Amino acid sequence: MIPYGRQDISAEDIDAVTEVLRSDWLTQGQAGPRFEQAMAAYCGSRSAIAVSNATAALHIACIALDLGPGDALWTSPNTFVASANCALYCGADVDFVDIDPRTYNMSVSALAEKLEAAASQGRLPKIVVPVHFAGQSCEMREIRALADRYGFRIVEDASHAVGGEYLGRKVGSCDYGDATIFSFHPVKIITTGEGGMALTNDPKLAERLSYLRTHGIIRPAQRPEEPQGASRIAEERANEERDGPWMYEQIELGLNYRMTDIQSALGTSQLARLDPFVARRRELAARYDTLLAKLPVACPWQHPDTNSAWHLYVIRLHRNEIRLSRRQVFDALRAAGIGVNVHYIPVHTQPYYRKLGFQTGMFPEAESYYEDAITLPLFSRMTNDEQDTVVAALRKILA
Template sequence: MIPYGRQDISAEDIDAVRDVLTSDWLTQGQAGPRFEQALATYCGSAHGIAVSNATAALHIACLALDLGPGDMLWTVPNTFVASANCALYCGASVDFVDIDPRTYNMSVAALAEKLAQAEAAGGLPKVVVPVHFAGQSCEMVEIRALADRYGFHIIEDASHAVGGDYRGRKVGDGALSDVTVFSFHPVKIITTGEGGMLMTNVPKLAERLSYLRSHGIIRPMQSPPTADERRSNEDRHGPWMYEQIELGLNYRMTDIQAALGSSQLNRLDAFVERRRELAARYDRLLSKLPVTCPWQHPDTNSAWHLYVIRLRRNELKRSRRQVFEALRAAGIGVNVHYIPVHTQPYYQRLGFKVGMFPEAESYYQDAITLPLFSKMTDAEQDTVVAALTNILA
């Protein structure tokens, strides 16, 4: 089976993990800060905060922005459920903005229209989460302009997009949002096994994110106590001193994961370049088939986490399910990204209904994710294309 995604682990990656395993620190040592600094430098961001996974990152990003009961978060239906669930973890409410029919990202026109309606109704969102679907950045300049006008915070869900570019700058540089979130799941661009990272240029936000991921605890830097303080409150001034200042969580990344991440980061550009080569090759090889290949906005240079085609079903005698199952039977590990969040049973119980976000629903009916990963060979890609060609014929 040719999978839709697969990690690329080198001997150097294994050596980096082995070095941590034979050291004195398996967690909370120096591997984590090194990974944070390296990725922040790569992206051009001031601060990186490593966490156990991207869902954790989304959660504490919402907490750090004071999202809570009575507040609203907006995201897109075309995403994994975590992009919406993070609001519910904080006691806030969720709504959705339909997608652009070409990029499959948040539609700026739909967002602008919904914001105008919400302002008139007195119900503007506190946080908007644009999702950089498949590795292509959303139109962040336009979204930032709307944030400045309507006063909402922006969390970029860039779980697919580490290594991608927007208007000549790296995704995650923090110029157009409050926080950016990356994922390092094994099928993503680089991996730490499980893991995630937040990027921000706001020092106070970085500080709060850092202690929210670790039980809400800080270790204050104190001047040496006076003699009177030592006598009256000796225990409070020892080097063991820590203070819980907020109700946080244990969302830390281990040094084992961070060492793998730092090693993988050395090959990030090579990974992305190979994915771009494969995506361009798919574009050429599929050009005569009854499918729509991914469209790329001229302001973006995708990291290509996913390569999603849309079947032109009016030109086919088979349903999407029949095509999907035939590809799986041929050893092609296709997938579908994503079932619209608002159609999930849990969200249906919250009042969302099929038909509310027609672009996302139309996209879902046609979409199939083809295999794409950095170790994929041209021969494997030829096998995928040949199988798809035979099935569609």
């Protein structure tokens, strides 16, 4: 079976992990900060906070931006459920913005229209989560302009897009958003096994993210400056007690979302090969475009402002030109040893979200896209012969 995605683990990766396993620190050592600093430097952001997975990063980003009951978060229906669930974890409401029929990302025009209506009703979102689907950045410059006009915060769900670019800058630079979220799941572009990261240019946001991932606990040296007029009871403690090396203070209700040193070492090693990984994915995507040109499918369209990291290569079947349903094509490809997948079932159609009042028909572009979509195999070690096998199987089935 040719899988739709596969991790690329080298001998150097294994050596990096083994070195940590032989050390005194399996977690909370120096491997984590090294990974964070390397990723921030690569993306051009001020700070990076490594966590246990991208869902955790989304969650603490929402907490750090003070999302709570009575607030709303908007995201794309064409995403994994975590992009919406993070709001519900905070007791906030969720809504969706339909997708652009070309990029399959959040539609800027739909967002602008929805914001205008929400402003007239006094129901604007506190946070908008644009999802960089398949590795292609959303139109962040335009979304930033809307944020400035309507006053919402931006958390970029770039789980698919590490190594991608927008307007000549790396995704993760946080030029347009308050925070950017990466995923390092094994099918993503680089992996830490499980893992995620939040990047930001806001020092106060970075500080809060750092202690939210660690139970809300700080050490005395990390103690934030108390606001003017706050209680000074803590200052009355004996200095030797207050500053003892054993001391820690829980200043907020946080979570245990840390990334281990084992994972961080793997991530740092993988990051050294990120550019070659992305370059190979771009080669394969361009090759798919050529090989599929005469088949009754739509290949992914790329916005000229973006340079995708190509986490996924998704085609849409021209069902009016073939006699088979999407399910029949999918099953036939699987039977031929091609590990295709479908990304994504629109979040608002999930049973849990139906219970919240969402219904089929509310976001027609996302629903139409889903009915036609099939994700073809794409990974950095995929050979041209494997890709030819995929295309030959698809050609035979569609014929």
